[in-house]
Amino acid sequence: MSRRIFPDFQLLQPQGAVSVSAGETLTLICSLTGLVPIGPVKWLKGSGSGRQLVYAQTGSFPRVTRAVPGSDTNFTIYINVTRPEDAGIYRCVKFRRGSGADEEFRSGAGTAVSVIASPSAPSVSGPPSRAEPGPPVNFTCTSGGFSPRDIAVTWFKNETRLPAPQPRVLPEHKSVSYSVSSTVGVSLTPGDARSQLTCQIQHSTLPAPLNATYNLRDALRVPPRLRVGTAPAVPVALNESVTFTCHAEGFYPKDASLAWLENGNETNLGKSSPPAENPDGTYTLQSSLEVKATEQRSQSVFTCRVVHDSQPPANVSETLRISRPPPEPGKDDTSPNEGKCAAEPSPALLGKARSVLLNPGAISAHIRQWSSSV
Missing domain, CATH: 2.60.40.10 (Immunoglobulins)
Structure with missing residues (x-):
């Protein structure tokens, strides 16, 4: 109308x-x-x-x-x-x-x-707590606010491209704006204290890819390898000074402490050096303990205890053994009666015993004589 x-x-x-x-x-x-x-x-x-x-x-x-x-x-x-x-x-x-x-x-x-719309700057998140070398650890890259829907995500560890599943783009239905999430599993190694993980995003609106990096040291924990040695080597002579040395090697992150125990009791006599960085980015820590090999300390157990990155302590031990000097020539190192039952019998007594054994009749005579005297 x-x-x-x-x-x-x-x-x-x-x-x-x-x-x-x-x-x-x-x-x-x-x-x-x-x-x-x-x-x-x-x-x-x-x-x-x-x-x-x-x-x-x-x-x-x-x-x-x-x-x-x-x-x-x-x-x-x-x-x-x-x-x-x-x-x-x-x-x-x-x-x-x-x-x-x-x-x-x-x-x-x-x-x-x-x-x-171009995707937002990507971000990479790692595990909620540090992980040790071994099984794969998941890392996730996210970005959002882009349109059209098609997008590509590529992962690199240092310069090496990593295999990764297809990214998940949401929402799955048609929308005015989308977000993407991609997860990759990475097996960490001690040398990853110096490694980087890179998430690269490519989209039709971008003149160049967008990158986000993650320092794997932020997710890495490498427990220390422990060993204890002595100088001089045990066993040592009585009253000699001996130095126990503890090495905590190849650990990450840097925070670690060493303590000494003697027969389970903590002692404050140890001397520790500052942590030294290794070529692969891990660290080594050393501590020494000097003691005197007294008779009372024979067979004492000296333990090096390491606490690393707030983890339960790890221990390594060494026993103090004291060597005995050889006896001087012409001297018997045993006690006067050790190994002796009685004085050696005289030749006359040996002869009388031999005659008794060779003449059974004499045995009976000796018995009768002994009985009459009793």
């Missing part, structure tokens, strides 16, 4: 589809061929009950400006600093004033707006 009343009226919205980069200005064109019917012109986004008001001749719309302010026929608008959520279908709508609320009179065909 309205078309018959106003046959010369046209609402022109010529753009079928527009693509704009995030942050740039979006231009939406709309014009009228006449001034009647009387009523406002508005820009609406979406359709049905979910339509959103983008611009009206009255009200505040901070990011929207008119191309020709005050014009009654040119309703082209600019949307400044475009965001990914600005994507959608826009319609220029002419309303007619009535006795009550304004009535929709004519609507443009609609302009489909897509916003091209």
Whole structure:
């Protein structure tokens, strides 16, 4: 009915589809061929009950400006600093004033707006706590806010490309903006104290890939290798000084402490040197303990205890053994009666015993003589 009343009226919205980069200005064109019917012109986004008001001749719309302010026929608008959520279908709508609320009179065909957005700077997260060399440890790279959906993620350890599963892009359905997550498993080694992990993202909106790096030292724990030695080597002579030396080798991170125990009791006599860095980025720590090999300390157990990176202590022990000097020539090192039952018998006694053994009759005579004397 309205078309018959106003046959010369046209609402022109010529753009079928527009693509704009995030942050740039979006231009939406709309014009009228006449001034009647009387009523406002508005820009609406979406359709049905979910339509959103983008611009009206009255009200505040901070990011929207008119191309020709005050014009009654040119309703082209600019949307400044475009965001990914600005994507959608826009319609220029002419309303007619009535006795009550304004009535929709004519609507443009609609302009489909897509916003091209670059992914945000990627970030890499590692395990919640330090991990030791061995089984693979997961690292995750994330980025978001990009459109279109297609994106590529590549992982490198130092300069070597790592195999990784396909990244997960969300949401899985069509959207105005997407996010990506990629996880890779890495088996750590002691030398990774100097290694880097790199996540590289490529997207059609980027002139060059975006990179994020992760220092593997932040996720690495290498327990120390322990050994104890003595100088001079045990066993040592009585009352000689002997130095026990403890080596905690190849550990990471740097924080570690050494303590000495004698027969399970802690002693404060040890002397530790500052940690020394190894070529692979791990550390070595050394401590020494000097004691006197007294008789009371024979077979004492000296223990080096290492606490590294707030982990349970690790121990390594050495027993103090004292050597006995050889006996001097001509001297018997044993006690006077040791190994002797009685004095050696005289030759006369040996002869009498031999005669008794060779003459059985003599045995009986000796028995009778002994009985009569009793």
